[in-house]
Amino acid sequence: YRLDQYRHRYPHCWRCGTPLVFRLVDEWYISMGPLYDQPREQLTREQVDASLRYQIMEVVDRIRWIPGFGHERELDWLRTMQDWMISKKRYWGLALPIYPCEACGTVAVMGGREELRARAVEGWEGLEGHTAHRPHIDEVKIACRVCGAPVSRIADVGNPWLDAGIVPFSTLHYREDPAYWQKWFPADFITESFPGQFRNWFYSLLAMSTVLRREPPFRTILGYATLFGEDGRPMHKSSGNLVEFDEAAERMGVDVMRWMYAKQRPEDNILFGYHTADEARRELLVLWNVFAFFVTYARSAGWDPSDAFAPAISERPVLDRWILSRTAGLAAEVRASLEAFEPRLAAAALARHIDELSTWYLRRSRRRFSRAAEPAEHASAFATLHDALLQLARVLAPVLPFLSEHLHQVLAVGIVDAARDSVHLTRWPDQELAPYRDATLEEGMATLLRAVELGRTLRGQAGIRVRQPLARLWLALPGGALAGSLNGARADELVGLLGDELNVREVELIGDESGLVKRRVKPLLPVIGPRLGHQIPAVMAAARADEVEYLPDGGVRLAGVTLSADEVEILATPLPGTAVAHHQGVVVVIDTTITDELLIEGHARELQRALQDLRRDAGLAIADRIEAWVEADEAILARLDPYLASIAQETNAALVHQGPAPAGAARGRLELEGRPVIVGLRRCDPLD
Numbered sequence: 096y097r098l099d100q101y102r103h104r105y106p107h108c109w110r111c112g113t114p115l116v117f118r119l120v121d122e123w124y125i126s127m128g129p130l131y132d133q134p135r136e137q138l139t140r141e142q143v144d145a146s147l148r149y150q151i152m153e154v155v156d157r158i159r160w161i162p163g164f165g166h167e168r169e170l171d172w173l174r175t176m177q178d179w180m181i182s183k184k185r186y187w188g189l190a191l192p193i194y195p196c197e198a199c200g201t202v203a204v205m206g207g208r209e210e211l212r213a214r215a216v217e218g219w220e221g222l223e224g225h226t227a228h229r230p231h232i233d234e235v236k237i238a239c240r241v242c243g244a245p246v247s248r249i250a251d252v253g254n255p256w257l258d259a260g261i262v263p264f265s266t267l268h269y270r271e272d273p274a275y276w277q278k279w280f281p282a283d284f285i286t287e288s289f290p291g292q293f294r295n296w297f298y299s300l301l302a303m304s305t306v307l308r309r310e311p312p313f314r315t316i317l318g319y320a321t322l323f324g325e326d327g328r329p330m331h332k333s334s335g336n337l338v339e340f341d342e343a344a345e346r347m348g349v350d351v352m353r354w355m356y357a358k359q360r361p362e363d364n365i366l367f368g369y370h371t372a373d374e375a376r377r378e379l380l381v382l383w384n385v386f387a388f389f390v391t392y393a394r395s396a397g398w399d400p401s402d403a404f405a406p407a408i409s410e411r412p413v414l415d416r417w418i419l420s421r422t423a424g425l426a427a428e429v430r431a432s433l434e435a436f437e438p439r440l441a442a443a444a445l446a447r448h449i450d451e452l453s454t455w456y457l458r459r460s461r462r463r464f465s466r467a468a469e470p471a472e473h474a475s476a477f478a479t480l481h482d483a484l485l486q487l488a489r490v491l492a493p494v495l496p497f498l499s500e501h502l503h504q505v506l507a508v509g510i511v512d513a514a515r516d517s518v519h520l521t522r523w524p525d526q527e528l529a530p531y532r533d534a535t536l537e538e539g540m541a542t543l544l545r546a547v548e549l550g551r552t553l554r555g556q557a558g559i560r561v562r563q564p565l566a567r568l569w570l571a572l573p574g575g576a577l578a579g580s581l582n583g584a585r586a587d588e589l590v591g592l593l594g595d596e597l598n599v600r601e602v603e604l605i606g607d608e609s610g611l612v613k614r615r616v617k618p619l620l621p622v623i624g625p626r627l628g629h630q631i632p633a634v635m636a637a638a639r640a641d642e643v644e645y646l647p648d649g650g651v652r653l654a655g656v657t658l659s660a661d662e663v664e665i666l667a668t669p670l671p672g673t674a675v676a677h678h679q680g681v682v683v684v685i686d687t688t689i690t691d692e693l694l695i696e697g698h699a700r701e702l703q704r705a706l707q708d709l710r711r712d713a714g715l716a717i718a719d720r721i722e723a724w725v726e727a728d729e730a731i732l733a734r735l736d737p738y739l740a741s742i743a744q745e746t747n748a749a750l751v752h753q754g755p756a757p758a759g760a761a762r763g764r765l766e767l768e769g770r771p772v773i774v775g776l777r778r779c780d781p782l783d
């Protein structure tokens with residue numbers, strides 16, 4: 096024979112790298128019982144009672160698993176697992192209370208310290224004053240019940256999952272105080288990252304509870320995937336994607352971090368890092384900006400909820416009633432999601448609400464916060480937004496405890512009568528807010544928002560910016576109404592919002608769009624050819640000549656021949672000067688003709704926007720009065736002249752001069768009809 100060198104794999108300690116030796120040893124197991132070769136539902140009670148694994152499965156069935164696949168994974172583990180190995184060859188750990196007699200083979204298992212003391216024949220004094228761990232426990236010997244020989248404990252200690260699994264009993268004093276245990280058992284909820292736990296923690300809890308009680312140790316379990324770096328790789332210092340918790344909390348903020356987790360689908364790995372945190376922060380900034388807007392305007396207006404007049408909610412504009420109704424719905428929805436252990440659904444509802452609050456409620460209400468607004472509308476706007484933010488803070492509190500507390504402190508404490516010291520001491524607001532609910536109004540607004548989307552799409556496709564006013568919009572609604580019983584003044588008010596948002600002077604409700612589109616019919620030759628034969632040339636000629644009768648069932652009549660809906664294609668093209676869009680029964684048609692009057696009004700809006708931007712860039716407060724200048728060629732100035740008074744009012748300007756701004760004024764520039772326009776402004780001297 097001969098000796099050769101072979102390269103081969105060899106086991107090493109994963110922690111320190113020391114080469115390991117495999118050694119065959121005896122271990123202790125808990126029998127999981129037989130695995131039957133038949134479906135579970137066909138098993139007899141005797142079969143189940145004879146096999147622990149099936150008893151555990153019955154307990155597993157009674158638990159709510161989130162995500163749902165956890166149920167099947169646990170069952171799969173129970174079907175495939177071997178007997179449960181519970182011993183370990185270590186010194187420290189749970190001392191297994193197993194006493195096998197070497198003389199006759201009888202095995203005794205001690206049920207507790209008292210039983211051990213009663214059966215001890217030597218060494219008890221060594222254990223006195225110590226917990227039941229090595230080395231003291233091993234001084235105690237018992238007498239074999241069969242042959243009387245002294246018996247020592249086995250040297251092994253227990254697998255740590257034994258300790259973990261018995262917690263619902265050991266920490267709840269199952270043996271010493273059953274009434275106390277009964278009060279708390281089972282747990283409502285447990286949660287842990289699921290990789291590995293179906294065969295460790297979850298399993299050991301289930302096994303212990305099944306053996307002792309045949310009852311679920313917990314009602315609901317939320318298992319979640321793991322955390323990776325934002326590059327999708329496991330976090331490691333060497334990969335450069337490791338984020339330490341303390342540093343992350345400091346840099347991204349703990350509420351931003353909570354928001355990332357709350358929004359996460361639990362079964363997906365979370366990709367954690369500063370870029371993903373920035374995305375989460377951007378959503379919260381939307382809320383922060385609404386809050387900052389409110390605080391700025393309330394301070395500027397000297398608004399105070401304790402002495403401000405606020406119209407009854409039923410008297411407020413439709414937008415106010417809508418956002419309060421949405422807030423009430425949010426409180427109910429978030430409650431239901433949290434009670435169902437679905438924080439992701441709660442976070443999604445909160446995110447949607449924040450978006451609606453900012454991009455619809457506040458966007459359409461901004462003007463009502465200005466000094467120029469009509470007093471009742473002004474008062475309604477402040478009272479409503481204040482209320483909406485306060486209630487939102489309460490609903491946000493479980494998910495964003497710090498941001499919500501800040502809102503509460505600023506908006507409520509010391510300002511609202513009987514305000515609680517902390518948002519976390521307030522009651523959940525759903526009952527209180529329930530009277531705000533108005534399902535019909537919400538449904539109508541949802542329909543209206545579909546029309547808004549269509550209108551925005553049409554403007555975009557036509558290349559007409561939103562600041563350019565348009566003369567007319569036609570709106571057709573499913574069933575002829577925004578919502579079932581929504582009509583009259585409330586419906587008119589809603590439709591008015593559409594005109595404001597899309598910057599259209601007039602919105603006209605129509606039954607359908609047939610009067611506003613040019614329809615053409617295209618007979619489908621391969622379909623009608625075999626049926627019509629020699630009639631084809633006449634039918635095609637009538638179609639080309641547009642000599643067509645449209646039938647209510649979607650078919651047409653051409654040259655005296657009736658074609659069904661599936662024999663033709665009907666092409667609808669908007670009439671010249673219009674654009675049309677459909678979605679779920681809502682049809683929007685806009686008049687794209689821009690008259691000179693509309694054009695110059697658009698210019699006025701551009702000019703107003705430029706002055707507002709300049710005010711902001713110059714760091715002026717909302718209350719600061721300004722003097723403004725507009726420098727442009729004579730022709731444009733003359734056409735803009737009729738609009739300057741309203742621009743002055745909207746920009747809080749005492750005066751808008753025509754001509755170049757003096758030295759020291761802030762300056763900005765825009766272009767109208769391809770020609771430069773220079774705007775300038777400065778704060779009025781308070782002495783003026």
Ligand SMILES: [Zn+2]
Nearest residue numbers: 108110111113
């Ligand atoms: Zn090692």
Ligand SMILES: [Zn+2]
Nearest residue numbers: 196199239242
């Ligand atoms: Zn014996």
